[in-house]
Amino acid sequence: MWRRIPERYRMAGSLCENCRQNFFPRRTFCPICRRKGKIVDKQMSGKGKVFAYSLVTAPPVGYEGEIPYILAIIELDEGPKVTAQIVDCKCDKLEIGTKVKSAFRRITEDGDEGIIYYGFKFKLDK
């Protein structure tokens, strides 16, 4: 998990300077240009729009206290799509295409005495 902290905490992504494609999470190799590709760091803005969403009422272990919650695929302004929760919001405020921005939240934890995992979720971009 901690190796992915730049992605999880601040949405650090990649850009291929050859084909101008953005990637998130980060890549070391461009899957389009292959050997011709030139990958550099690219910071995602954290802004995007709802591509699809679902209301979760039967959660996996560790998320029982959060139901009902919204899980969505967000299309970032830079292009890549990510799966994340949408918080501080109810489904009636959401449509496909609703603008959202990233929020920094707790994702899960290893019990009461273990590590707390933080990362991005999304909320409405008013």
Added chain:
Amino acid sequence: MIAGIIGYGAYVPRYRIKAEEIAAVWGEEPDRIISGLNIKEKSVPATDEDTVTLAVEAARNALKHSGIDPKEIGALYVGSESHPYAVKPTASIVAEAIGATPNLTAADLEFACKAGTAAIQMCMGLVASGMVKYGMAIGADTSQGRPGDALEYSASAGAAAYIIGKKKEEAIAEIIDTYSFTTDTPDFWRREGADFPQHGGRFTGEPAYFKHVISASKGMMEKTKMKPEEFDYAVFHQPNGKFPLQAGKMLGFSSKQLERGLLTPIIGNTYSAASPLGLANVLDEAKPNKKILLTSFGSGAGSDSFVIRTTDLIDKKRKGITPLMDYVNDKQYLSYGLYVKHRRKLKSM
């Protein structure tokens, strides 16, 4: 000027509980609580929010306002009494989340409700000495009150972040001077591993809050040769909605000077963020060349006082601000049952 505020950011969670909702559970008279404490409602963090997440949101707003490169932050301190870990810093998580790592010093501070202003003072020293270019000082808390205790009406959640620098031409406000007053006064405490704090009831007023706030504020005004009427705003620590008004009156400030910086009646006591958020609300509206007295208070006990003067830049950089009132006014009310779930007050959770 010792140092300047280069940018600032605030954050308050979206959830609220009304004092009357808490009073109904414990059989208290709501009107007596609301008028006695001058608290109508308080903020409550979401189930996935804690001091770290609040601090990150405030820090990001401060960065956006300042326009600086996070890599130029040489020191980052987070003051809180509710750090999620007893051992493992909040500050390193915040620094990573805003992209300030790895070349900076970072640490967590604790001094009940005044660790946020202690962080500001530490950053002032570091930038004034030239040891770092910018320092970030954060006050953030998701404080807890024992169910049924008077603290349950006030203990709330919020965060404020300040970026401190040395260059006057970059500052939206100058910190002219600072003065502190500290004694060992056991008015409020929480032992290691204890879920809830304990306090000395009435003892928290006169020998604790008032003694320190009044002494620090008087000392600050004597040091800078200023009088209450010369200030446009005054912000005092606000454990409830009454103490700061009383302290202001005792020092000779009018309620008009205190109005803008008093948030506890509508969001509760945000502990380490309380007086820093009061200052943020003042800066959100203050015009250039306005003078502000800021005095914090932390149980245990101590007060840090500051004289701050806004510069011409405050108007020019107003666009980058995420106003505190945007967060305060965007709210959703919780029942006491949901509040218990949000704050994990049930032992089985």
